[in-house]
Amino acid sequence: MSLESTLARIAAIESALYSTQATSTGGVASTGATGGSTSGVSGTSSESFSQMLGQAAEGSSASTLGTGSTSSLLGIGSTSSSAPLAMVAAARTQVGQHEEPMGSNESARISEYRGAVQGAVVGPWCADFASWAAAQAGIPLGDNGEGFQSVAALWSWAESSGRAVPASTGTPEAGDLIVWGSDHVGIIESVDPDGTIHTIEGNSEDQVAQRTYPPGTSGATGYVRLG
Numbered sequence: 001m002s003l004e005s006t007l008a009r010i011a012a013i014e015s016a017l018y019s020t021q022a023t024s025t026g027g028v029a030s031t032g033a034t035g036g037s038t039s040g041v042s043g044t045s046s047e048s049f050s051q052m053l054g055q056a057a058e059g060s061s062a063s064t065l066g067t068g069s070t071s072s073l074l075g076i077g078s079t080s081s082s083a084p085l086a087m088v089a090a091a092r093t094q095v096g097q098h099e100e101p102m103g104s105n106e107s108a109r110i111s112e113y114r115g116a117v118q119g120a121v122v123g124p125w126c127a128d129f130a131s132w133a134a135a136q137a138g139i140p141l142g143d144n145g146e147g148f149q150s151v152a153a154l155w156s157w158a159e160s161s162g163r164a165v166p167a168s169t170g171t172p173e174a175g176d177l178i179v180w181g182s183d184h185v186g187i188i189e190s191v192d193p194d195g196t197i198h199t200i201e202g203n204s205e206d207q208v209a210q211r212t213y214p215p216g217t218s219g220a221t222g223y224v225r226l227g
Helices: 002-025 046-057 070-073 082-092 108-114 126-136 150-159
Strands: 164-166 176-182 184-191 199-204 207-214 223-226
Touching: 082 126, 082 164, 082 184, 082 199, 108 126, 126 150, 126 199, 150 176, 150 184, 150 223, 176 199
Parallel strands: none
Antiparallel strands: 164 223, 176 184, 176 223, 184 199, 199 207
C-alpha cells in the first residue's frame, strides 16, 4: 500500500469515527490537568477498531511517515512511525468516556482498558488507558506486551528499554506518552511550534479528556517514545 493510500485510509477511519461521536468530543478540550467537561460516548469496539488501524498502517514504513501530509491529514503533528499516530487516533475515539458512577474508577469501557494490562484491578486507570491505546495500535507496552497499571513501572520500563526522554533534555513529539512522576500519564496528541502540548489523558477528572499545556507549564518528568 502506498503512503498516500495509507494516510487516506487513516483519515477516512478518523472521519467515520468522528461522525458517530461528534456530540461527545465537542467542547471537551481545556487548559491544564483538572478542567474539562464530562460526556459519555458509545465508542467503537476494541476489536473492530484494532482491525481498522491495522489495515490502515499496513505497508507503512517508519522512515516515510513524519511531517508534511501526515500532519495535514491527521492534525496531530509529526512523528517517526505510523504506530504512535494510530495510538493517538485510538485515544481520540475515547474522549468523553467517564467513570460510572463518577469517582468509582469504573465503567464498562474502563474495564476494557484494564483488559490491556495483566493483573489489573479496579483503581487509578490513566496507565490502563495508555496501555489500551498502545495495544490498539499494535505497540503494546512492556517487554512482553503486558501493559502497565503503575505509572512508575511504566517509566521504569521506558528507561530500561531506551524509550525514556527526560523533559530536562528532550522535547515532546506527537505520539509520545507524557509522564508526571509516578502519578499520571497521558498521550501527546500534538505539539505546536511554540511548544504548547496537547494531550489525551485517561482518568483526568474521572474521564478521558483532551488537555492543553502552554510552553513550560506541563511539569512533566519526561516522555516515552514508542516510534
